[in-house]
Amino acid sequence: MNLEGKKQIWSSYQKDIAEDNYYYARSCIRQNFYPASEVTFLRILREELGKNIFDDPNHTTCTGIGYHSDIVPFDTIQTVIARHFALMTEAGLENIAISCVTSFGMYTEILDLWEHFPEQLEKIREYLYKATKREFNVPKNIAHTSDIIYKFREEIAQKAKYKLINKETGEPLRVVEHIGCHYAKMFPTKGVGGAEFPQVLSGMIESWGGNVVDYPERRHCCGFGFRNYLIQANRGYSVSNTKKKLESMKPFKPDFIVANCPGCAMFMDKWQYTLAEMEGVTYDENGYGIPVLTYEEMAGLVLGYNPWDLGLQTHQVQCESLLDKIGIEYDPKAKYLDKNGNQLPIPESPMNLKV
Amino acid sequence: MIDVLIIGGGIAGLETACSLQDLGYETVIVEKEKTIGGHLNDWDTLFPTHRSAAEVLEHYTEETRKRALTIYLNTYVISIKKQNDGIFEVQTSRDVVFHCKSVVLASGYQLFNAERKEEYGYKIYDNVLTSADLEKRLKNLQGEFTTPTGVTPKRIAFIHCVGSRDEKSGNHYCSKLCCVTAVKQAIHMKQLCPQADVFCCYMDLRMYGPGFEEMYREAQEKYHVQFIRGRLSEVAENANGSLQLKVEDTLAARPSRLQVDMLVLMVGMETAKSTELFAQSCGLECASNRFVKTKDHHIGSNQTNVDGIFTAGASIGPLSVFDTVNHAKSAAFAVNDYLKAMK
Amino acid sequence: MDYVAELEKDIRFQEALHSCLNCGVCSAICPAAEFYNYDPRMIVTTVQRRNNDEIERLLKSNTIWYCGQCMSCKTRCPRGNTAGMIIQALRLLSQKCGFFTESEKGRQQYGLKKTIGESILKYGYCVHPILVKPELHPEQGVIWEWVVQNQDAVFDRLGANLYKDGAGAMRKIHQKNLDELAEIFKVTGGDDFYNLIEEDSKKKAKEMNMSTDENNNEYLMHVLTYNSNEHQD
Numbered sequence: 001m002n003l004e005g006k007k008q009i010w011s012s013y014q015k016d017i018a019e020d021n022y023y024y025a026r027s028c029i030r031q032n033f034y035p036a037s038e039v040t041f042l043r044i045l046r047e048e049l050g051k052n053i054f055d056d057p058n059h060t061t062c063t064g065i066g067y068h069s070d071i072v073p074f075d076t077i078q079t080v081i082a083r084h085f086a087l088m089t090e091a092g093l094e095n096i097a098i099s100c101v102t103s104f105g106m107y108t109e110i111l112d113l114w115e116h117f118p119e120q121l122e123k124i125r126e127y128l129y130k131a132t133k134r135e136f137n138v139p140k141n142i143a144h145t146s147d148i149i150y151k152f153r154e155e156i157a158q159k160a161k162y163k164l165i166n167k168e169t170g171e172p173l174r175v176v177e178h179i180g181c182h183y184a185k186m187f188p189t190k191g192v193g194g195a196e197f198p199q200v201l202s203g204m205i206e207s208w209g210g211n212v213v214d215y216p217e218r219r220h221c222c223g224f225g226f227r228n229y230l231i232q233a234n235r236g237y238s239v240s241n242t243k244k245k246l247e248s249m250k251p252f253k254p255d256f257i258v259a260n261c262p263g264c265a266m267f268m269d270k271w272q273y274t275l276a277e278m279e280g281v282t283y284d285e286n287g288y289g290i291p292v293l294t295y296e297e298m299a300g301l302v303l304g305y306n307p308w309d310l311g312l313q314t315h316q317v318q319c320e321s322l323l324d325k326i327g328i329e330y331d332p333k334a335k336y337l338d339k340n341g342n343q344l345p346i347p348e349s350p351m352n353l354k355v
Numbered sequence: 356m357i358d359v360l361i362i363g364g365g366i367a368g369l370e371t372a373c374s375l376q377d378l379g380y381e382t383v384i385v386e387k388e389k390t391i392g393g394h395l396n397d398w399d400t401l402f403p404t405h406r407s408a409a410e411v412l413e414h415y416t417e418e419t420r421k422r423a424l425t426i427y428l429n430t431y432v433i434s435i436k437k438q439n440d441g442i443f444e445v446q447t448s449r450d451v452v453f454h455c456k457s458v459v460l461a462s463g464y465q466l467f468n469a470e471r472k473e474e475y476g477y478k479i480y481d482n483v484l485t486s487a488d489l490e491k492r493l494k495n496l497q498g499e500f501t502t503p504t505g506v507t508p509k510r511i512a513f514i515h516c517v518g519s520r521d522e523k524s525g526n527h528y529c530s531k532l533c534c535v536t537a538v539k540q541a542i543h544m545k546q547l548c549p550q551a552d553v554f555c556c557y558m559d560l561r562m563y564g565p566g567f568e569e570m571y572r573e574a575q576e577k578y579h580v581q582f583i584r585g586r587l588s589e590v591a592e593n594a595n596g597s598l599q600l601k602v603e604d605t606l607a608a609r610p611s612r613l614q615v616d617m618l619v620l621m622v623g624m625e626t627a628k629s630t631e632l633f634a635q636s637c638g639l640e641c642a643s644n645r646f647v648k649t650k651d652h653h654i655g656s657n658q659t660n661v662d663g664i665f666t667a668g669a670s671i672g673p674l675s676v677f678d679t680v681n682h683a684k685s686a687a688f689a690v691n692d693y694l695k696a697m698k
Numbered sequence: 699m700d701y702v703a704e705l706e707k708d709i710r711f712q713e714a715l716h717s718c719l720n721c722g723v724c725s726a727i728c729p730a731a732e733f734y735n736y737d738p739r740m741i742v743t744t745v746q747r748r749n750n751d752e753i754e755r756l757l758k759s760n761t762i763w764y765c766g767q768c769m770s771c772k773t774r775c776p777r778g779n780t781a782g783m784i785i786q787a788l789r790l791l792s793q794k795c796g797f798f799t800e801s802e803k804g805r806q807q808y809g810l811k812k813t814i815g816e817s818i819l820k821y822g823y824c825v826h827p828i829l830v831k832p833e834l835h836p837e838q839g840v841i842w843e844w845v846v847q848n849q850d851a852v853f854d855r856l857g858a859n860l861y862k863d864g865a866g867a868m869r870k871i872h873q874k875n876l877d878e879l880a881e882i883f884k885v886t887g888g889d890d891f892y893n894l895i896e897e898d899s900k901k902k903a904k905e906m907n908m909s910t911d912e913n914n915n916e917y918l919m920h921v922l923t924y925n926s927n928e929h930q931d
Contacts, residue, residue, distance in 0.1 A: 001592055005479035008470060028824040031867035035858035038867050057865040058875050065824035068767040069810040070789040071895060072818070074710065076888035083882065105769070117709060131881040181768040188773065195773045196473035196589075216591035216599040221729045225766025228730075230814060231806045232834060233925035237733045237766065239837070244732070251594040273839040311856045316839040338851040347844035474774070520719065521776040558721050588726035588774055603722030603731075608740060610722075610731045 001214055006197050013194035017151045018095035018141040022053045023088035025107075027100030028061050030262035030294070036311030037262070037296035038099060041145055044299055048159055049152050054091050059084060064102040068226045078110050078120075079127045086134035094140040097148055101261035104144040105182030108190050111138060142190075144183060146260050146295050150192055150200045153207040161304030164210030166255070167327035172211040176254040176290075177201035178245075178268065180261025181221050201258055201295060208302045217248035222264035223271065242271040246283040246290070253284075256291040256322050258298050268292045273316040276353035287354040289317035301328060308334055318355050357383050357455040359690055360445055362432050362633075365393025366676065367668025367683040368461035369415045369424075374687030376422050380694065383455070384424060385447060387431035387629055391419065393463055397487060399494040401676055402539040403566035411676065427451070431629055434636035435664070441697070443637075443663065456697060457690050460639075460647055460659075461667040461683065464624040467518025467526065474589040475517065475620055482506075482598055483590060485517075485622045486536055493543060500547040504596050508551050508616040511544050512600060513537040514587045515557040519623030528644040530623030530673045534561045537621045538574045545578040553580045554613065556587050556602050564675065583613075590618060624673040637661055646672045656682065657689040665689055699795065701753040705745070705787050714783035718742045724771035724781045734929055736764040738771055738781035745784055757792040760929050763803030793895060799902035802926055808899035809922040811892055812915075819880055822871030827853075827860070834922075 024042070031038050045051040063080050066072035088096055098104045114121035121138075128134055149156070164173045179198045184191025193199025196219070202212045223241030228234045245268070249257075259265035269292040276282050282289050292315065293301075300310045307328065312319040313335045323330055336344045349355050359375050361368045364386030372382045390396060392415065398408035419426070433446045435458060445453040469477035469485050477483050481503045484492070492500075502508050515537055519530040534557065541553045555574075560582070562568040574580040585603040593599055593614070600613040626645040634641060640660040642648040647670045650658035657665045667686035668679040705711045724738045725731045731738065741761070744752050756762055765785040772780040789798075798804035814824050821828075832843040845852050850860060859866030883889045903910045903917035910917045 002479050002481065005470070005477070008478065009473050026823075026867065031823070031858065032825045032827060032830070035853060035867035036856040039857035055865045057863075057869060057872065060822040060871060060875055060879055061818055061824050063818055063824065066810075066814050066818055069807075069814055070786065070793070071807060071811045071815045071892070073790070073887050073891050074786075076883055076886040076891075079882045079886045080879065083878065113709070113713075116713075120709065127882070127886050131885040132878045181770055185773040186769050194473065197479075214592060216593055218591065219589065219727070219770070221766060221768040221770065223729070225729060225768065227763065227803075227806060227810060228766045231809050232922050233806070234803075235837065236925075237730065237764075240733050241729045241766075270838055270842070274837040308855075309857070314841060314845055314852065314856070316841045337855070339855045342851075344848050344851055345844070348840040350840055516721075522778055523774075523776055558719065584722075585726065586721035586723050586776070588723040601726040603725040603737075603739065605720055605722040605725075605739065608725070608737045610726050610728060610737075 009197050010193045010199045013189060013192065013199070015147070015190060015192060016141060017143045017147045020051050021093055022051070022095045022097035022143075022148070023091060023093040024053050024055045024059070025062070025084060025096055025098040025100070025103060026059055027103060027262050028065060029266065030099050033266045033314075034262055034294050034296075034311060036309065037294040040296040040300045040305065040310055041099065041149075044156070044296070044303070045148070048303065049155060053097060054093060056087055056091065058087055062103045062106055064100070064106045065226065065230075067106065068102065069230060075124070075127065077106060078124045079131065081107060081110055082124050082128045082136055083132060083134060085138060086128060086132070086136035088139060089135070089137045094137070096139045096142050097145050098142065099145045099262075101144065101180035102182045102263070104142070105186050107142055108187050111142070112187065114138070144200070144260070146200050147192055149295055149299055150203050153204045156299055156303065157207045160208060160302045162302055162326050162328055164205060164208045164302065164326065166325050168325070172209055173255040173325065174213045174253060175205045175210045176213050176215060176218070176249050176252070176257045177205065178218070178222060178257060178259045178261070178264050180259065180264045183260055201260055204295060204298065205258065208298070213249075213252045213254055215249040215252050217245045220245055222259075222261070222267045224263045224267055229267070238267065239271050239274055242267055243275055246272065246275070249290070250283045254290055255325060256293055258293045258295055260295060262294065265292050265294050269316050273350055273353050277351055280352050282353060288321055289353055291315065291317050291319045291322045293319070301326070306330065308337075317353070356442070357381050357453060358694060359383075359457050359459060360385065360443070360453050360455040361459045361461055363393065363461035363463055363668075363670070364388075364391035364426055364428070365461060365463050365668065366395060366411070366415055367463065367670075367679050368459070369419055370680050370683035371459050371461055371667045371686045371690075372424050373418050373422060374684055375690060376424060378687065378691050380690075382424065383453065384426040385430045385432060386426060386428050389429050391416070391426060391428075395676075397491055397494075399490045400539070400543065402535045403564070403570040405539065405543070432633045435633050437637060437661065437663065441663065457663045457665065457693055459665045459667050459686055459690060460630065460670045462627050462630040462670045464669040464673065465627045467524065467622040467625055469517055469620045469622050471524055472517055472620070475514070475587065476590045476592070477620060480590065480592045480598060482596060482616060483618045483620065485620045486533065486540060487622060489540055489619050500544075502617040506596070506616050508544075508548055510552045510554070510615040511548070511617045511619065512554040512556060512613060512615045513541055513619045513621060515555065515621050516586060517620040517622050518625070520558065526623060526625060526644070528672075529561065531561055531563065532673055532675055533621035533623055535564065535567045535570065537619075538571050538580070540619065541580045542570070542574050542578050545580060553578070554583055554615070555580060556583045556585055558584070558586050564677065624669065627670070630670055637664065639664065644672065646670065657686040663693060665693075701750055701757065701791065702748045704791055708787040708790065710783045711787040714780040714787070715742065715745060716777050716779055718746055718779055719777060721776060723774040723776065727770050727774065729768060729770070730764040730766050734764040736761060738765065738785075741788070742779060742781050742784060745788070757788060757795060757797040758800040760801045760803040762788045762792060763801065763806070764929070793891070796898045799898050802924065803929070805899070805902060805921045807895050809918060811895045812918055815892055819876065819883065822876055822879065827868070
């Protein structure tokens with residue numbers, strides 16, 4: 001693999017990412033499975049980078065999962081997203097920071113559509129006004145939240161307490177990244193680094209000391225597939241596609257997986273458990289599975305945040321081996337404490353997947 | 356006063372120049388490179404006969420020498436202006452301004468830059484080559500053939516239509532020569548590495564010329580080259596440096612993964628950047644594929660929208676050596692008609 | 699009904715289908731094509747032929763329901779087509795015509811409406827801890843089970859604001875915001891579409907002798923869990 005060739009591609013896909021003053025669009029899946037990642041993102045922006053970001057209680061889902069499950073009509077999702085633009089406009093903001101890859105794809109697609117079909121934009125303005133009496137400006141800048149971390153990756157590196165380096169060997173950690181289909185596959189120029197060799201996570205990994213490992217199924221879908229997971233009867237599709245990725249990355253012996261999209265992170269974590277329980281297979285050498293981090297968790301670890309504040313205890317594949325590799329200090333006894341320091345019950349152990 | 360200024364010293368330019376000189380016209384060739392012969396310099400063998408490209412080149416070198424043609428090397432054209440008296444003023448990179456009665460565009464083509472097809476990993480994965488890279492490798496071959504990482508290839512794939520028939524690459528048209536080149540190179544690889552499995556992934560096999568279909572048949576029957584009807588979707592590198600291809604076998608309607616040691620991208624032809632440079636200065640019309648537009652597709656393929664400016668060879672679109680030589684010859688006749696009428 | 703004319707009214711269809719040269723780059727990387735007897739290229743070919751009978755067969759089949767909407771096909775198509783968006787148009791039409799209940803995979807739309815669809819209007823987000831029940835989600839594992847069992851304490855520990863007023867992750871969405879969402883659904887046809895799925899599904903349930911009562915929704919459990927493993931059409 002020749003990095004120079006990738007750099008050549010990266011240079012042609014650098015997008016504008018706003019400096020400051022963002023309207024925060026939460027993610028259904030991220031806040032559900034990785035609430036601490038959203039907390040961490042806001043903390044990094046506000047406390048480490050001194051940015052202004054508005055977390056609006058009036059925000060709702062964009063309905064993207066419903067839309068891609070073909071139960072929410074196109075006009076409906078456009079109007080719901082228009083409402084978010086109205087909330088942003090009312091807050092005096094022009095930049096939107098979206099915490100979900102599918103939402104990011106939807107927002108991008110809709111703005112593109114409105115550009116090509118202005119009459120559609122007018123129709124949606126009328127719908128929104130009729131339904132809510134709200135009006136809106138389209139955002140000046142739209143970024144996925146990882147774009148913002150990417151933009152400030154060097155600032156974060158300067159404040160870092162840890163590097164993505166194996167403490168024992170001094171070697172960079174081998175990191176596998178997963179971007180999430182809706183980030184740039186639909187609109188390559190809207191993603192940092194484009195669709196084929198996205199740089200958004202690679203950039204963070206390299207700035208923080210790690211090595212990105214490419215593997216053949218890197219671009220393949222995590223296996224969500226909307227109705228193919230949401231309907232229990234269809235989950236064979238979901239687990240099979242994830243398995244394909246895990247098998248493909250195994251020979252590269254990754255130290256961890258980092259995902260751009262919250263759903264992808266969740267599936268690659270949970271399906272490792274399922275595969276271990278169903279088939280007795282794991283994709284690391286010792287039977288623990290490959291830890292899967294969100295990029296907020298990765299950034300939080302680098303900045304020295306407490307792993308239990310980051311929510312690593314809620315991952316099915318345990319992360320302690322990774323923490324030990326980096327040399328991160330943590331208190332094993334605090335793993336299952338509540339906010340006030342009271343002990344919570346200890347989760348059951350899986351049958352096959354070691355914890 | 357020069358009668359004909361010929362832009363390009365490849366086989367098109369040389370053939371036109373020789374013919375016009377023989378008809379008694381004073382001709383000058385300007386060539387941007389340091390040698391004549393154009394792309395033929397980089398090629399090992401030619402389809403469908405597998406004869407050496409050097410042989411053809413030698414023929415033209417000899418013909419050029421015999422006629423003592425005037426050739427300006429390392430010189431490129433900046434602008435062409437037609438004056439009111441019908442004489443062309445041609446500005447070049449050398450501070451030389453030519454005045455001539457007619458101009459022949461024999462400025463040819465350039466190969467598609469395969470880096471633009473990002474998902475194929477050219478310049479990222481070591482064992483991904485272009486058809487031109489392979490020709491160079493074959494031309495300079497000493498001893499056993501190996502891939503760029505030094506492996507004797509057991510599986511090789513040729514990918515047709517790279518940068519052709521592909522709007523995402525900006526080229527909607529067929530480059531027409533890549534199919535037959537792929538078959539030629541596939542046979543060549545089988546001759547060098549008889550144990551290797553060789554695959555050609557194509558969309559439509561365009562074996563349009565004399566001897567082409569026969570070569571295709573030979574590739575199947577004698578060399579057992581395997582033809583898969585499907586366009587390559589993406590390439591990735593395995594841990595051992597081999598490559599994984601994702602391609603649908605469209606005749607079986609199933610997606611498939613192909614593991615190979617070496618991948619050859621059949622890069623298409625694009626209009627030369629150098630042509631685009633001066634085309635605007637003289638109001639030369641280009642077709643939607645950006646090559647020079649011919650005045651009449653059927654009966655005026657050497658004429659352009661500007662009287663006195665002619666085309667020879669691949670400046671009008673992808674052409675084989677065979678077609679280029681014929682087109683160049685007919686260019687000489689077209690120029691002759693024009694200059695005779697001028698007197 | 700002239701299905702082609704109906705499809706052409708869909709703005710997504712207009713954007714997604716120019717003409718197909720059958721190269722197969724979409725199918726080569728399609729996750730659904732790897733798993734099912736499915737080929738996005740063939741969908742495009744069928745639609746491109748504009749044969750009404752063939753399209754009707756498609757609308758009634760399992761085939762249009764296999765796509766996972768990853769949109770990987772959009773990146774690659776050399777003619778700028780998007781099979782995944784043609785699928786969206788076909789699925790919409792299948793539901794509008796009431797054909798979706800004729801196939802096993804199509805009937806699942808009822809399950810999606812009842813879960814994700816209703817969660818949107820009830821909680822303001824597509825996914826909620828309450829929706830990801832460990833008994834319906836064994837793959838979520840023992841840690842998720844632990845999260846759900848200790849929901850308040852765990853979300854609290856992680857800095858979320860589960861089912862409470864104010865900002866933050868998993869907060870309770872204020873009624874006025876839910877009202878706005880509901881109004882948007884009403885104005886834009888989202889409500890009508892939910893009702894259409896509901897009504898056609900109930901008709902089908904009756905035909906299949908299954909109840910759709912709130913307390914014992916046999917049909918819902920059926921569409922969520924039944925898999926014949928015969929997906930040849």
